[in-house]
Amino acid sequence: MHLGLALGYGGEPIEELLPIVDRAERIGVDSVWSVEEYGPDAVSILGYLAAVTQRVKLGTAIMQIPARTPTTTAMTAMTLDMLSGGRFQLGLGLSVPWIVEGWHGQPYAEPLRRTREYVEIVRKAVAHDTRVEHDGRIYQVPYRGPGSSGTARPVKSDMTPLRPDIPLYLGAIGPRNVTLTGEIGDGWLAGMYAPEHEAALTAPLDEGLALSGRKPTDVKISPILYVARAGTVEEGRDQLRPLFAHLIGAVGPGGRNTYFDVACQMGYEGPARTIRAHIAKGHKADAFAAVPDTLLDEVALPGPLPAIVDRILAWKDSRVDTLVLLSRDTELLEAAQAAL
Template structure:
């Protein structure tokens, strides 16, 4: 099993120790470093800046939001990063949710699966550079010929020859249809809130995609990178308490009350009653009560917290469930170095 460092997205200010963490991750044998975006910092800039001090780790986006850029713009970012890093880029994409897509980017959210398929298809044709790129799909027509078009649009191919036509594209997906699509058209799955005890359910979703005509990969060469809090500590209770607040935010405050994809993930795990209570309290402004309503088992379904022996055992469980990379967040270099002995399991 491989390890990836998740830098995440910035909060009010840029993190002070991210560059140090990136170098430490490479020194510790991590396979990759990932950066994310929400509605503040972008994902490509930090990877280019901090990744320039590395030589081996792959540099991935987890995730860039498709509504933020046209497919061509995203392909330009990816091929540029791939050249600058000597072929180490991973393009992780995600649809985000309607609050961000429509509220921040001013784009329609409808038909996310169709948009994803069309978006990825355009990027692949750009990276292949076999000829000028056209697309007759309804979401990203190339050349554009809709309202306001001049009629002068010309099909183009990238001036720069991409370093790799097969630059890996991974998709962030949570629901069954999106996961199946990921298995069909992508090179890897960026899984958030993965629970090993539900591996059979995830495998059914993935197998549906692998079985489709023209599927890009099989399970043998498909990567599953699961975001997971992996914390080596002798005080698991304190760490669980800290995570209650994070889970309350994501279950109760991320997305609209009527459409929160993170909440749906936990409902599928069997926490329907708990999710409803957490969401109701959080949306009423009772954040402390919402955090208190998060049960230990909900946290431990998707996190590994305990002493080194416990963490080592649980990593084996995740690996047996099909996870090929643990995508972890750490607060400082000391915590990262505690994980280093587990990297070569």
């Protein structure tokens, strides 16, 4: 099992980040991943890091599909792969409706179809063996619909990629998205994952693998784990309770909360419904208190350093390829890497 580092870059001076990345590379961390919501983008930081690193893989976790056209993403992936000397890993995901529609001004319609078509176009463009054409329900390349000039023709990138098959990871949580990941992805960036519930959580992935005739090893599972280092496990749990209460309990009008669904998959349907009810009533403290200790211990890393390292070791017998830690704690990274 490999170790990865997720960077929640918030726009601070790059000098604050570089020592962490440098240390991660020197101790053997396998990959560094950028994140993206509606502040700093996931791409720019990796372009900078490509110039100041030598070995570590660089990935996006995730580039939001509705934010860019498929061919723009292909151009970005080819460029970052070239700048990094073949170290780029493309992580894509749908994001959530309120960001897609509220920030990007794009409809959150037919998300599975959108992902499938998007990945197909990106792969065609990166493969660079033919002009890109796609006639789908969501995307038409070239575009010949209403408002078009009528002069469009298929185009092939004028950049020859360093690699024609850049690894493509999908950030997926709900069962249908996970099935699609098993069918078309090279990797799965999992949001809530635990070795104790691996059979249930990977069942949709295996369904997708079967549909495409692929083996389990064809999709690399890479969960992203929140870390809360503290004096005691309980103190670490308390740091995480508000986050997980929001993830599990939040639901918008007509919306579906896939984190809630995954909690139910893992056997926490009762607590998940309690959390949701408290959130709906505005009882935040009660919602925080309702997050089970066992859930936090399974899907996150709370507590002092020895407890965190012990928990990381429990993942070694799972199907996970890379355990990605959302942390800037270099002492923790060193201890985790040494343990692996």
